[in-house]
Amino acid sequence: MSKPAVRDALERFVDERDWAQFHSPANLAKSIVIEAAELVECFQWSDEADLDRVRDELADVLTYCHLLAARLDVDPEQIVLDKLKRTDAKYPVDRSRGRSTKYDQL
Amino acid sequence: MSKPAVRDALERFVDERDWAQFHSPANLAKSIVIEAAELVECFQWSDEADLDRVRDELADVLTYCHLLAARLDVDPEQIVLDKLKRTDAKYPVDRSRGRSTKYDQL
Amino acid sequence: MSKPAVRDALERFVDERDWAQFHSPANLAKSIVIEAAELVECFQWSDEADLDRVRDELADVLTYCHLLAARLDVDPEQIVLDKLKRTDAKYPVDRSRGRSTKYDQL
Amino acid sequence: MSKPAVRDALERFVDERDWAQFHSPANLAKSIVIEAAELVECFQWSDEADLDRVRDELADVLTYCHLLAARLDVDPEQIVLDKLKRTDAKYPVDRSRGRSTKYDQL
Numbered sequence: 001m002s003k004p005a006v007r008d009a010l011e012r013f014v015d016e017r018d019w020a021q022f023h024s025p026a027n028l029a030k031s032i033v034i035e036a037a038e039l040v041e042c043f044q045w046s047d048e049a050d051l052d053r054v055r056d057e058l059a060d061v062l063t064y065c066h067l068l069a070a071r072l073d074v075d076p077e078q079i080v081l082d083k084l085k086r087t088d089a090k091y092p093v094d095r096s097r098g099r100s101t102k103y104d105q106l
Numbered sequence: 107m108s109k110p111a112v113r114d115a116l117e118r119f120v121d122e123r124d125w126a127q128f129h130s131p132a133n134l135a136k137s138i139v140i141e142a143a144e145l146v147e148c149f150q151w152s153d154e155a156d157l158d159r160v161r162d163e164l165a166d167v168l169t170y171c172h173l174l175a176a177r178l179d180v181d182p183e184q185i186v187l188d189k190l191k192r193t194d195a196k197y198p199v200d201r202s203r204g205r206s207t208k209y210d211q212l
Numbered sequence: 213m214s215k216p217a218v219r220d221a222l223e224r225f226v227d228e229r230d231w232a233q234f235h236s237p238a239n240l241a242k243s244i245v246i247e248a249a250e251l252v253e254c255f256q257w258s259d260e261a262d263l264d265r266v267r268d269e270l271a272d273v274l275t276y277c278h279l280l281a282a283r284l285d286v287d288p289e290q291i292v293l294d295k296l297k298r299t300d301a302k303y304p305v306d307r308s309r310g311r312s313t314k315y316d317q318l
Numbered sequence: 319m320s321k322p323a324v325r326d327a328l329e330r331f332v333d334e335r336d337w338a339q340f341h342s343p344a345n346l347a348k349s350i351v352i353e354a355a356e357l358v359e360c361f362q363w364s365d366e367a368d369l370d371r372v373r374d375e376l377a378d379v380l381t382y383c384h385l386l387a388a389r390l391d392v393d394p395e396q397i398v399l400d401k402l403k404r405t406d407a408k409y410p411v412d413r414s415r416g417r418s419t420k421y422d423q424l
Contacts, residue, residue: 056189061171069164146358275401289324
């Protein structure tokens with residue numbers, strides 16, 4: 001987490017409530033998929049959605065992602081950059097341009 | 107996104123492949139739940155997991171979260187802080203301390 | 213499960229491999245969401261999908277649903293009928309006709 | 319669906335509300351993952367859950383599975399049996415007995 005503000009704010013929030021005991025990596029992973037499905041629910045019957053609600057559900061997904069990153073002691077932005085480097089290699093620009101094909105079928 | 111490095115790196119990655127056309131909010135929401143479920147898969151049969159794999163799956167969830175935040179034109183850290191303020195009000199410290207009870211049952 | 217064939221076939225499959233030990237309700241719930249997300253993956257970038265693949269992923273979701281029903285010792289068709297009765301009451305025909313609005317906003 | 323009662327009951331429910339228009343395969347897939355995540359929510363902080371609530375959430379997952387099967391015009395029990403035959407081949411009893419290892423790592 002680059003902005004210490006976020007990591008610190010979440011840590012204080014959790015500490016005040018003594019909730020770290022519930023935040024095992026397994027429980028946080030379940031929490032992330034639960035919130036991710038609420039995000040999908042914004043689009044359940046239509047691709048058009050209330051974007052304020054989308055932003056709120058995205059915030060919930062991100063909150064649990066930050067908590068899991070903190071629990072794993074990794075920087076959430078650094079792991080995105082690290083993964084991007086590998087994804088970059090899996091999807092060569094010339095073969096993937098303008099196509100949503102999965103890398104193993106390129 | 108606080109580190110311009112992440113937002114810029116993702117934008118370049120997407121632009122080079124002309125993939126913005128696939129990144130509607132609805133498709134990104136589906137992508138987030140797909141990756142979130144792969145994260146849960148690390149814990150499918152046990153709460154103990156290979157933490158390197160967990161970190162990689164978390165990076166995938168975060169990547170799509172960043173893409174959706176960019177698409178919504180919101181700062182992914184700011185929305186976490188904004189939401190935290192409201193969650194803070196929903197879970198008063200004295201009533202929620204040490205309990206995983208949902209706010210509507212506190 | 214109405215067709216004893218399905219329940220029996222699944223039970224034999226699991227018994228032969230001594231897998232009941234992994235099939236706690238919690239693990240089966242995780243398995244269901246994992247397979248459900250693979251079903252969504254068929255539609256990740258488009259509402260058009262390879263329907264053979266959709267059928268296969270649906271079969272995976274259903275398989276874990278049957279295993280969970282067996283574990284809870286409930287008939288998977290009966291619980292659908294029971295729930296339908298309650299949903300029927302929550303969505304009165306005259307107010308819900310032709311609308312995808314959620315019951316609490318009808 | 320082996321019990322015509324279930325298929326018929328669901329069809330009547332949907333017809334009365336003119337909801338078939340919302341039930342594209344893509345929307346039903348999203349609905350399945352949304353309900354599957356609510357099932358996981360029963361186990362968010364503990365492997366012990368209220369089993370009545372689990373049964374209700376399972377019913378919701380199954381309901382959408384039945385609707386998707388009807389939409390694909392496949393028998394939901396037959397596709398489970400068909401898939402089981404293939405899974406059986408992927409997990410030979412002698413190598414998978416008592417192990418939760420994925421087939422590609424056996």
